[in-house]
Amino acid sequence: xxxxxxxxxxxxxxxxxxxxxxxxxxxxxxxxxxxxxxxxxxxxxxxxxxxxxxxxxxxxxxxxxxxxxxxxxxxxxxxxxxxxxxxxxxxxxxxxxxxxxxxxxxxxxxxxxxxxxxxxxxxxxxxxxxxxxxxxxxxxxxxxxxxxxxxxxxxxxxxxxxxxxxxxxxxxxxxxxxxxxxxxxxxxxxxxxxxxxxxxxxxxxxxxxxxxxxxxxxxxxxxxxxxxxxxxxxxxxxxxxxxxxxxxxxxxxxxxxxxxxxxxxxxxxxxxxxxxxxxxxxxxxxxxxxxxxxxxxxxxxxxxxxxxxxxxxxxxxxxxxxxxxxxxxxxxxxxxxxxxxxxxxxxxxxxxxxxxxxxxxxxxxxxxxxxxxxxxxxxxxxxxxxxxxxxxxxxxxxxxxxxxxxxxxxx
Amino acid sequence: xxxxxxxxxxxxxxxxxxxxxxxxxxxxxxxxxxxxxxxxxxxxxxxxxxxxxxxxxxxxxxxxxxxxxxxxxxxxxxxxxxxxxxxxxxxxxxxxxxxxxxxxxxxxxxxxxxxxxxxxxxxxxxxxxxxxxxxxxxxxxxxxxxxxxxxxxxxxxxxxxx
Numbered sequence: 271x272x273x274x275x276x277x278x279x280x281x282x283x284x285x286x287x288x289x290x291x292x293x294x295x296x297x298x299x300x301x302x303x304x305x306x307x308x309x310x311x312x313x314x315x316x317x318x319x320x321x322x323x324x325x326x327x328x329x330x331x332x333x334x335x336x337x338x339x340x341x342x343x344x345x346x347x348x349x350x351x352x353x354x355x356x357x358x359x360x361x362x363x364x365x366x367x368x369x370x371x372x373x374x375x376x377x378x379x380x381x382x383x384x385x386x387x388x389x390x391x392x393x394x395x396x397x398x399x400x401x402x403x404x405x406x407x408x409x410x411x412x413x414x415x416x417x418x419x420x421x422x423x424x425x426x427x428x429x430x431x432x433x434x435x436x437x438x439x440x441x442x443x444x445x446x447x448x449x450x451x452x453x454x455x456x457x458x459x460x461x462x463x464x465x466x467x468x469x470x471x472x473x474x475x476x477x478x479x480x481x482x483x484x485x486x487x488x489x490x491x492x493x494x495x496x497x498x499x500x501x502x503x504x505x506x507x508x509x510x511x512x513x514x515x516x517x518x519x520x521x522x523x524x525x526x527x528x529x530x531x532x533x534x535x536x537x538x539x540x541x542x543x544x545x546x547x548x549x550x551x552x553x554x555x556x557x558x559x560x561x562x563x564x565x566x567x568x569x570x571x572x573x574x575x576x577x578x579x580x581x582x583x584x585x586x587x588x589x590x591x592x593x594x595x596x597x598x599x600x601x602x603x604x605x606x607x608x609x610x611x612x613x614x615x616x617x618x619x620x621x622x623x624x625x626x627x628x629x630x631x632x633x634x635x636x637x638x639x640x641x642x643x644x645x646x647x648x649x650x651x652x653x654x655x656x657x658x659x660x661x662x663x664x665x666x667x668x669x670x671x672x673x674x675x676x677x678x679x680x681x
Numbered sequence: 682x683x684x685x686x687x688x689x690x691x692x693x694x695x696x697x698x699x700x701x702x703x704x705x706x707x708x709x710x711x712x713x714x715x716x717x718x719x720x721x722x723x724x725x726x727x728x729x730x731x732x733x734x735x736x737x738x739x740x741x742x743x744x745x746x747x748x749x750x751x752x753x754x755x756x757x758x759x760x761x762x763x764x765x766x767x768x769x770x771x772x773x774x775x776x777x778x779x780x781x782x783x784x785x786x787x788x789x790x791x792x793x794x795x796x797x798x799x800x801x802x803x804x805x806x807x808x809x810x811x812x813x814x815x816x817x818x819x820x821x822x823x824x825x826x827x828x829x830x831x832x833x834x835x836x837x838x839x840x841x842x843x
Contacts, residue, residue, distance in 0.1 A: 272777035272784075274796060274831055277803035279778065284700030286772045287713070292688050295717065299724035562789060569787050590841065593787075611841065 429489025549654030683727025792827030
């Protein structure tokens with residue numbers, strides 16, 4: 271068995287490290303100083319976000335359950351623009367694609383699509399060894415056209431109507447919406463309301479607080495509004511399968527099947543494990559995976575099913591290859607997991623557990639031969655989709671059930 | 682003068698810190714980026730950095746904190762969208778050493794950090810405690826539990842492939 275006590279380890283690794291030029295450190299320091307000065311200046315967009323944040327910080331506001339769901343205010347307002355950031359170019363398609371995008375230094379870390387819609391989007395990054403200012407881009411493709419747009423680091427979601435949302439990781443940065451022609455100007459509707467049909471959830475990250483804003487976004491109409499949220503919990507995660515929302519707090523969940531207009535609380539003892547909400551194609555079926563903190567991997571320990579009556583069913587899991595890369599709940603309520611073992615070269619394996627729980631059976635997927643890695647699961651307005659990468663960086667495999675896989679272009 | 686001192690520390694400590702943070706992160710690119718970020722923060726306030734008693738310890742603590750923040754954001758991204766993790770990059774290591782790195786990823790962060798900094802980065806218990814901002818007794822407890830958990834993970838992997 272390998273020995274943990276290896277005092278020469280770090281030194282041996284260090285011997286092979288090639289430091290960057292110190293000028294890059296100096297440049298980073300200058301940018302950091304500029305960002306801090308801009309934040310301290312009290313820019314109006316942040317002031318507006320603070321107002322939004324007030325709704326979240328227990329100021330006594332109750333969910334507006336009495337109002338008809340999705341009714342917009344008669345006086346819509348424009349979304350506040352972000353302060354200009356000297357690091358980031360305007361969100362127009364780039365005239366020339368960065369050279370690294372066509373090289374093996376390009377890595378995909380986001381993919382979004384809506385089944386039945388032609389337009390797909392993916393986000394790609396290059397590590398700091400690459401030349402040029404734009405090291406992270408959004409690629410939007412449709413009908414033989416392709417646009418490449420420099421974007422900040424964030425998560426990517428399909429909004430429908432050929433539009434895609436980028437939620438920046440930077441605290442306070444609002445979600446940005448793009449289509450193949452560039453950034454889309456969104457109209458913000460006043461007031462908060464439940465998530466309407468066809469809308470997707472997008473968030474503004476906080477610093478200290480996980481969220482300082484949650485919105486429902488309609489890609490087809492280019493409109494967005496604040497979401498009503500449960501007042502009792504300090505929000506850590508939100509998941510939406512259509513209008514079936516799951517809000518996660520500390521060892522508690524709030525379940526809503528009407529976009530947040532109403533809901534029920536479900537307390538779950540997570541026993542110190544990390545949690546992962548499973549995207550679900552079966553309305554109202556909610557599964558939570560509980561696992562260890564595996565740094566970049568998620569070793570599964572337990573499966574919990576949350577019921578609408580406030581109860582839950584928890585069972586321990588022992589899979590041969592326990593690190594979960596993707597998961598979804600099928601329309602029939604069965605849980606599908608894509609996992610890998612802890613060794614390099616371990617094969618990807620697909621498992622299914624029946625709706626009532628119990629043993630996992632291994633599935634033999636078809637059309638999966640070219641898969642090199644499980645990208646993850648993306649939630650779409652037509653249900654969750656597992657995504658696998660292939661050797662062809664522009665090609666992916668998708669499946670709605672873990673068994674049947676088909677090829678799609680990522681860019 | 683302040684920036685010259687930062688550069689001197691950079692030339693003296695960058696590689697060593699990357700080696701130590703690789704043990705913690707299990708990914709060489711991640712280690713390079715968090716160590717670079719630590720130096721960026723030092724260079725953003727060179728006068729304050731010049732007053733630090735132990736610059737390398739300060740940089741290591743900052744780098745570990747940056748790594749924790751980035752990991753938390755990735756974990757949250759997983760919960761929200763089950764986002765894909767970037768491909769990991771490793772130095773040229775033996776199979777046994779890579780197995781240890783892989784197995785460390787299966788541990789809770791607290792145990793992983795303590796084990797990596799003490800056994801792979803060759804820091805004393807006191808140095809690990811200062812880096813992580815916890816008492817030495819807490820470090821010892823994490824090392825003890827972490828060793829047991831790591832041994833179980835490594836044994837399980839060996840049995841799986843036997």
